[in-house]
Amino acid sequence: MNKEQLINDSKQARENAYVPYSKFPVGAALLAADGTVYKGCNIENAAYPMTNCAERTAIFKAVSEGVKNFSALAVVADTEGPVSPCGACRQVMAEFFPADLPVYLTNMAGEVQETTVRALLPGAFTMEDLNHAGRK
């Protein structure tokens, strides 16, 4: 599974986006350490805030199958430049991804920005902050 394949999987996932409100489909493909790819799309709701982004759909699919070791994430949308994940997704990425896990932000024009959780959410609030407060 190389970068191009993972990006292609994110485009396939995007085809299942449920976006009657925004009409802005997003796809994500999360590569697990065992080689399995978890695909996610955005899923909207008439009650707008219930919407789940593509990135979180993919992460939650994997975690709900007991998978928590990941190797890379690709995200795609029809944006002018590479798609920019929302704050909620960045926080969820910080929970499950090592700080240097490769994140490929892409668009339908084929632009690819390779980044990391560390760069996407510097200073993320994490488990370590809770542990420091003596909750271990």
Ligand SMILES: O=c1ccn([C@H]2C[C@H](O)[C@@H](CO)O2)c(=O)[nH]1
């Ligand atoms: O990185 C992103 C950015 C936006 N969205 C979704 C949320 C909503 O359904 C639509 C418009 O914000 O795009 C994602 O899934 N991922």
Ligand SMILES: [Zn+2]
């Ligand atoms: Zn999001």
